[in-house]
Amino acid sequence: MESASNSGMPPRFVVSVVSHGQADLVTHLLADLATFCTTPIHVVLTINKPESLANFSLPFPLTIIENSAPRGFAANHNAAAVAVDSDVFCVLNPDVRLQADPFPALMRALEGENVGVVAPLVIGSGGERQDSARAFPTPGVALTRLLYKTQLRSTERVEWVAGMCMMFRTPVFREVGGFDAHYWLYYEDADLCCRLTLAGFRVLVCMDATIVHDAQRTSHRKLRYLIWHVRSALRFFRSSSYRRLRARNRRGY
Numbered sequence: 001m002e003s004a005s006n007s008g009m010p011p012r013f014v015v016s017v018v019s020h021g022q023a024d025l026v027t028h029l030l031a032d033l034a035t036f037c038t039t040p041i042h043v044v045l046t047i048n049k050p051e052s053l054a055n056f057s058l059p060f061p062l063t064i065i066e067n068s069a070p071r072g073f074a075a076n077h078n079a080a081a082v083a084v085d086s087d088v089f090c091v092l093n094p095d096v097r098l099q100a101d102p103f104p105a106l107m108r109a110l111e112g113e114n115v116g117v118v119a120p121l122v123i124g125s126g127g128e129r130q131d132s133a134r135a136f137p138t139p140g141v142a143l144t145r146l147l148y149k150t151q152l153r154s155t156e157r158v159e160w161v162a163g164m165c166m167m168f169r170t171p172v173f174r175e176v177g178g179f180d181a182h183y184w185l186y187y188e189d190a191d192l193c194c195r196l197t198l199a200g201f202r203v204l205v206c207m208d209a210t211i212v213h214d215a216q217r218t219s220h221r222k223l224r225y226l227i228w229h230v231r232s233a234l235r236f237f238r239s240s241s242y243r244r245l246r247a248r249n250r251r252g253y
Contacts (some may be wrong), residue, residue: 003017010044010065011039011040011086011087011088011107011239012045012084012085012087012088013039013042013084013086013087013088013090013103013107014041014042014044014080014081014084014086014088014089014090014091014092014170015033015041015043015045015090015092016043016044016046016076016077016080016081016089016090017029017044017045017046017092017093017109018045018046018048018073018076018077018080019045019046019047019048019049019051019094020049020070020239021048021051022051022094022095023051023052023053023054025094025095026094027053027054028043028054028097028176029094029095029096029097029098030043030058030062032097032098033058033060033098034058034060035060035073035098035099036098036099036100036101037060037098037103038101038104039101039103039104039107041060041103042060042061042062042063042084042086042239043058043060043061043062043063044063044064044065044080044083044084045062045063045064045065045068045072046057046065046066046067046076046077046079046080046089047064047065047067048065048067048070048071048076048129048151049070050066063083063084065079065083066098067222069142071194072181072183072185072188073179073183073184073185073188074178074179074180074181074182074183074188075179075181077091077178078178078179080173080183081170081173081178082210085097086170086246087170088107088110088167088168088169088170088191088220089167089168089169089170089173090103090106090165090166090167091163091165091166091167092164093165093194093213094214095164095166095214096164096165096211096212096213097125097211097212097213098211099210099212100210102165102206102209102211103167103209105120105132105206105208106118106119106120106167106206106207106209107167107209109206109208109209110167110168110169110176111205113202114200114201114202115169115201115202116168116172116176116193116196116197116199116201116202116203116204117134117166117167117168117192117193117196117203117204118166118167118204118206119132119161119162119165119166119167119204119205120162120165120205120206120210120211120212120215121205121206121207121209121211121215122162122164122165122208122210122212123210123211123212124210124212124213124214125212125214128138130162130213131162132161132162132164133158133160133161133162133205134158134159134160134161135143135159135160135163136159136190136194136242136245136246137155143250145202146174154157156202157189157191158200158203159194159197159203159245160189160193160203161189161192161193161204161205163188164210164211164213165193165213166167166189167226171187172196172201174196175199176192176196176199176201178192179186179191179192180192182235183235183236184228184231184232184234185225185228185229185232185234186217186228186229186232187232187233187235187236188232191234191236191239191241192237194239194241194242194245195241197245198241198244198245198248218225
């Protein structure tokens with residue numbers, strides 16, 4: 001089948017946004033997309049909790065999925081990836097803000113050889129760079145970061161991009177199985193980047209695309225989130241994917 005890019009047609013592009021009672025944030029994000037985004041997009045909005053959104057017209061199609069019971073990050077975005085046919089699939093957090101359209105630069109980067117996922121440069125509202133592009137930590141580094149509330153150091157070697165904004169070619173996303181729903185709220189992004197790398201795909205950060213996101217670091221403040229964070233970290237570091245990637249890196253591949 002001829003792809004949209006090969007046929008000269010613009011790719012069918014789905015942006016997946018999930019709301020957990022975050023109507024105000026979603027409203028701001030949709031307004032930013034309407035204001036800054038010139039890329040033809042189709043937004044799939046998943047509502048996890050009953051809530052009312054402001055009623056305003058948008059210059060792009062909006063599909064709303066309302067869950068009868070809350071689902072996790074992975075399950076929600078996996079469902080959005082099959083809800084509307086697409087060539088390009090982008091996960092976008094509701095607390096992201098835009099100052100310009102990041103999608104053209106991201107899509108150009110996605111066309112590179114063997115690119116599995118591309119993410120933008122992430123800055124805070126004060127202009128500071130966020131630690132959204134990382135090398136995979138060891139369990140000790142991850143524990144230190146969690147206990148002492150430190151950021152991972154920036155690195156030239158990008159193995160893992162944070163899930164507030166991740167763009168995929170939809171067939172690649174499906175090929176590796178999407179996000180793993182066994183994780184809950186943390187490490188879904190790390191696990192998927194790990195599996196993409198093992199499948200021969202590259203993880204990229206596009207420095208020509210920028211979004212604004214202030215890290216919430218809820219697990220530093222709320223015990224329930226801390227428990228979820230620790231459970232997901234343990235699952236990741238015990239996973240066969242992580243162990244295979246660490247072994248491959250030690251061999252210098």
